[in-house]
Amino acid sequence: MSLRDEARELDAMDPLAGKRAEFDLDPDVSYLDGNSLGAPPRAVAERLTEVVGKQWAGRLIRSWDEGWWAAPERIGDRVAPLVGAAPGQVVVGDSTTVNLFKALVAAVRLNPGRPEILLDDGTFPTDGYIADSAARLTGHVVRRVPVHEMADVASSRTAVALVNHVDYVTGVLHDLPGVTAALRSAGALTVWDLCHSVGAVPVHLDACEVDFAVGCTYKFLNGGPGSPAFLYVARKWLDSFDQPLTGWAGHADPFAMTAGYAGGSGIRRARAGTPDILSMLALDAALDVWLDVTVDQVRAKGLALGDFFLRCLDAGAPGVRVVTPRDHRRGNQISVAWPEAAAARTVMSALTDRGVIGDFRPPDVLRFGLAGLYVRYADVFRAAEELRALSET
Amino acid sequence: MSLRDEARELDAMDPLAGKRAEFDLDPDVSYLDGNSLGAPPRAVAERLTEVVGKQWAGRLIRSWDEGWWAAPERIGDRVAPLVGAAPGQVVVGDSTTVNLFKALVAAVRLNPGRPEILLDDGTFPTDGYIADSAARLTGHVVRRVPVHEMADVASSRTAVALVNHVDYVTGVLHDLPGVTAALRSAGALTVWDLCHSVGAVPVHLDACEVDFAVGCTYKFLNGGPGSPAFLYVARKWLDSFDQPLTGWAGHADPFAMTAGYAGGSGIRRARAGTPDILSMLALDAALDVWLDVTVDQVRAKGLALGDFFLRCLDAGAPGVRVVTPRDHRRGNQISVAWPEAAAARTVMSALTDRGVIGDFRPPDVLRFGLAGLYVRYADVFRAAEELRALSET
Known part of the structure; x- marks a missing residue:
């Protein structure tokens, strides 16, 4: 044939x-470029018409109480099963870049006395730029190593390693379970970048005891150009997640409008500013393709x-x-x-x-x-x- | 009568x-709540239909080269005249919270040896939370003072002051020209939060020699719930603007995908991650109401x-x-x-x-x-x- x-x-x-x-x-x-920009699910256009015409125009400010404010956690819980996460550990919002910054700064704060951030040396550029920036602000050193050497390089000096699950150029799938376990043995935390695996490759964040993960939703999740990214914080770190973008949306009681920041319980504290609802609900509609x-x-x-x-x-x-x-x-x-x-x-x-x-x-x-x-x-x-x-x- | x-x-x-x-x-x-969420311009729904159906579905990945990638600066230049800024100093993207973080960290880096950040004590909460976070990361102290006392309090210890143009509770309009001038006399930089003035009150950032400003676009600019915020960097600081969210979109040559960060020329370096196009082009359509x-x-x-x-x-x-x-x-x-x-x-x-x-x-x-x-x-x-x-x- x-x-x-x-x-x-x-x-x-x-x-x-x-x-x-x-x-x-x-x-x-x-x-054949869904690894860069996923194709548009038909449900998106219809949903946007509804969000603009019925929710925004029809209900105006009341829509914030009628689903908008809770959307980042609700939609995070829709992404969660796609990355092997139980509910309550994933939130949607901001860009991958911004979420990497949150995760890295929080990670080094959770693992003090360790001066080093390990970085996948084939990383997508933004991860490296953000690692350098986080290191500069927190007094750490970034060490670039091939992913297959991370297990050997990790030591009591390693606070956290930032690793891409899939190499964006070559398409190599890195050994998430093995690398995570090796880093954990060295007492290091892990931040996995799932941009090129979420929605394409099974990911088992909970089972592999990954600490943090980020990913975009505009590739294999088809959320739309530059759609909101997601951030996973393992349950065991939720109470101590101390991230630097302490916006009002992550506050324990945002509408009390108090002067001092107090992070909300659960994954809410990974939120930063006012969520971008049009894009977020477009993503929500796009996720419907996973229903069956x-x-x-x-x-x-x-x-x-x-x-x-x-x-x-x-x-x-x-x-x-x-x-x-x-x-x-x-x-x-x-x-x-x-x-x-x-x-x-x-x-x-x-x-x-x-x-x-x-x-x-x-x-x-x-x-x-x-x-x-x-x-x-x-x-x-x-x-x-x-x-x-x-x-x- | x-x-x-x-x-x-x-x-x-x-x-x-x-x-x-x-x-x-x-x-x-x-x-009467356009100060919280502006009403929907009719042009938004139509534009979203076009962006999803023609640009995303029709041109797919090519749309990034056909207007999407440049949208943050292009739309920034549409916001610019509304805040008294010449072109090339305003970029749209991220949330107000995230842009406050960029501006504050960049400001204290530009004004070293001064340990204090002054904060409007009636500020909208997120500004204060971010000021505290930026101060913690950069080793500064936040001092909360009433806006009308800032001129007296500013000193050689003041790196930057973060001030709301309009008090979100009382509606008081603060004296932007006077406070900016007083701070400048003390050698301090200014970050103005224009959330409650942009699109409602004339603002003259260039004429008043404001250093940095942020604002949201979902109140009097009617961009939609949580629509992208904007960041103004005065021309004189563009070359030295050293912000912490060094995402790939702010890089001098993002698609060269080099390992080290080099901020782009002009306002581009105020960008962070991949821009959120659906919301951004909704805002673009919303700005058409200002044409006449x-x-x-x-x-x-x-x-x-x-x-x-x-x-x-x-x-x-x-x-x-x-x-x-x-x-x-x-x-x-x-x-x-x-x-x-x-x-x-x-x-x-x-x-x-x-x-x-x-x-x-x-x-x-x-x-x-x-x-x-x-x-x-x-x-x-x-x-x-x-x-x-x-x-x-």
Whole structure:
């Protein structure tokens, strides 16, 4: 059977095939950039119309008491099962950057007398920038190490380690359970960045005894461009979580408007300022696509899509070098290095013009995200075909 | 002429009367809480439909290059003229709380060797909480003083003063030009919180040589619940603005994805994480109501509404005590203290049930916002009438 026919057959048998109809996507587009910006669930537009027209216009200020104020915790509890967290430990709001700052400063305060912050040396940039800033303010030193060396490097000097679950360039899936356990043995806390795994790879924060985690909701959770991020604080730290963005929304009794800050009980104290309701309720609607599907199902499809894509690439695009692990120690993307680094960005533009949308990351990497809720086997077949055609021009 | 007739005549002559049609407001509701949550401009719903359906769904990831990435600065430049700022000094994003943190930490770094942060002792709570947090991280002491004493208290020990332009409870308008000048004489920097003045009271940040300012956009700018806040950095500080939330969006070359942070040129370095596009473009649409109206016009109407409301209160609701200045040293609200403090919250609920919506602030204050773009003289007449009725029950 040809790979083209095989793609058709795989799509026909795909138990998730029907989910694509829940997204507003041009059928002619092969959208392989859900690792950067998830596609729009159809429910979002409808919800926004309701939030603006009925809640904001209709109820005006009263809507704050009628669901808006509690939305960050309520929606956090919808994200929680996707990352293996029991209720009450996840809150939605602010950006990943801002939540990283909260988590890192709180972590070093909880682990005093340890001068070092370990940082995944392949981290997405913002994590490193924020680690440097937090270290500067709290008198710590940031030490950049490869994730696979963290277990050896962690010591009684380590306050906290900040680790990306999935490497955003290569797609490598790091060993969250193992690294967390090794750090814990050294008495270090962990902050995991789940941006590239949430909604694509099963995560078991509670079971792995992770201390803190952050993640964005605009990739595999499809919350919309720049939608609110989330922050996980393990139950055991909730009472002592001492974060620096002590906004009124995290106060124990915000509407008492007292002069001194007193952090609220539970995850509320991870909140900062007034929550951004339009974006937050757009995310709420986007999360409805998870009502009848599990992360395990999406993971299985993502791996199958990747395996098939790799076969297509091997068969048809021999010039590109796959930088993502071929075994299943990968997240939910396949990254390939283009033979001529200087041309890689142009190649992605050409692919996009041909209706195959991925993205480019320096210096020479083309990334293809495999969002199982809407990517078809035919899409990855087509991507490999177009890559082959471009490599022959 | 009765006050009722006078209200009718004032509305008939009001040059801004036509603006109300640009808002999605029930004609039977007297909405006097625009100082807490502005009413929805009709343009917002339409814009969101376009952003979700055409930009996100239609262009997908490409939209980041087609306007999304630059939106924080572009929309900042739309807010700028409303606060007397030349272009390039205002950026939109994050919450007021988060922007206060950026501004305060940057300010004390710019003014080293001065151990004290002065804080407006009537501040909205979040400002004080953030001042305390910033002080803790940077080794400063927060000193709470009444705004009218700041000029006397400022000294060579003062790094920065954080002052609210309008007192959120009483509605007192503080002397921004005078306080700023006095602080500058003492070598102190200023951070002004414009939440209750932007879009209601003329502000001249450049002319007054204010150093930094923050403000929200969900009150008199009608951006929507929790819409992105703004941050002003005076041109002279742009190159040295050294803020702690060093996210990738503030980087000089964010998509180069380099390991070390280098703040971008201009106001870009005040950005932190990925901007929240749905809310930001909702705000963009909301700002269209300013295309044919000036803050001076809105200010004139807000004062006239207040003057008329005070006359109505004096004539009909003698039990309440007006706590907002009767002269024009006030912002854009009238606050009254209810004779029985314990009943004040209930009174506001009853007013709301009768279609007059203001809000309550502890311990006994009822606030009535006077958003000139949609509040009618008939609304304030009605509010006074209902207050009278309630005071007689």
